Amino acid sequence: MKKNKFLLTLSQTEEYLYSSYEMTKQLRELYERGEKENAFRLAFTLQPITERIALLGRALPTYTAYPKAHFMVNKVIENSVPVDIGFTKEGWFSVRLPMLLPKKDKGTTDYIRQILYPAMQKFFSGKEPWRCNRSVLIYRHVYDEGDMGRRQIDHDNFDVNMVSDIIALYVLRDDCPSVCSHFHCSAFGDSDRTEIYVVPEEDFILWLEAEKTMPKRGVTLYENASKK
Numbered sequence: 001m002k003k004n005k006f007l008l009t010l011s012q013t014e015e016y017l018y019s020s021y022e023m024t025k026q027l028r029e030l031y032e033r034g035e036k037e038n039a040f041r042l043a044f045t046l047q048p049i050t051e052r053i054a055l056l057g058r059a060l061p062t063y064t065a066y067p068k069a070h071f072m073v074n075k076v077i078e079n080s081v082p083v084d085i086g087f088t089k090e091g092w093f094s095v096r097l098p099m100l101l102p103k104k105d106k107g108t109t110d111y112i113r114q115i116l117y118p119a120m121q122k123f124f125s126g127k128e129p130w131r132c133n134r135s136v137l138i139y140r141h142v143y144d145e146g147d148m149g150r151r152q153i154d155h156d157n158f159d160v161n162m163v164s165d166i167i168a169l170y171v172l173r174d175d176c177p178s179v180c181s182h183f184h185c186s187a188f189g190d191s192d193r194t195e196i197y198v199v200p201e202e203d204f205i206l207w208l209e210a211e212k213t214m215p216k217r218g219v220t221l222y223e224n225a226s227k228k
Contacts, residue, residue, distance in 0.1 A: 013057065093225070131172065132172060134201040137172070140196075141158065142193045144188075189218065
């Protein structure tokens with residue numbers, strides 16, 4: 001007999017919710033006892049569980065077979081996790097995600113797809129395609145400056161594949177090494193976020209100079225690319 005997807009997903013959600021509840025109680029106790037190192041480790045273990053709960057929560061409405069459930073879920077994601085997409089004043093394409101990307105082999109990147117792909121679809125709906133033949137795909141990992149003592153993640157430990165694939169689908173001829181280079185840097189700002197830029201190869205030095213004076217809140221993004 002085929003398992004009911006709704007009930008199966010609901011049971012998984014219940015299990016993860018119970019685990020997260022127990023872990024958050026333990027996390028509070030550790031932190032209040034001053035065991036910050038152990039609290040960090042437990043909080044890091046809790047992170048992928050909460051991400052999994054969010055994914056299951058998004059799937060539940062669609063498994064009820066309610067008409068327009070998928071559309072309604074996407075609208076909730078769009079309103080609760082805003083993604084900034086546009087062009088800088090120099091004409092460089094940019095995406096700003098309101099979180100740091102997950103580490104490789106830690107948790108899942110499915111939620112990135114659920115956030116970014118619909119946002120890209122909406123932004124480019126009715127627009128002429130924007131393609132960059134030879135480019136640099138830049139990841140700027142921004143940490144909340146309110147936590148300056150926080151350990152930064154090595155650039156090669158970020159899981160960027162999902163984001164790169166979606167960006168390439170809309171604005172790159174390809175993301176292979178022959179036509180696209182990759183560059184990573186880290187900075188402090190007014191919140192955790194990930195900024196992605198697609199910059200023509202010949203403009204990369206200009207971007208490096210511009211990065212030094214980027215505002216803590218992020219650069220202004222425009223609906224259309226400026227005409228050079």
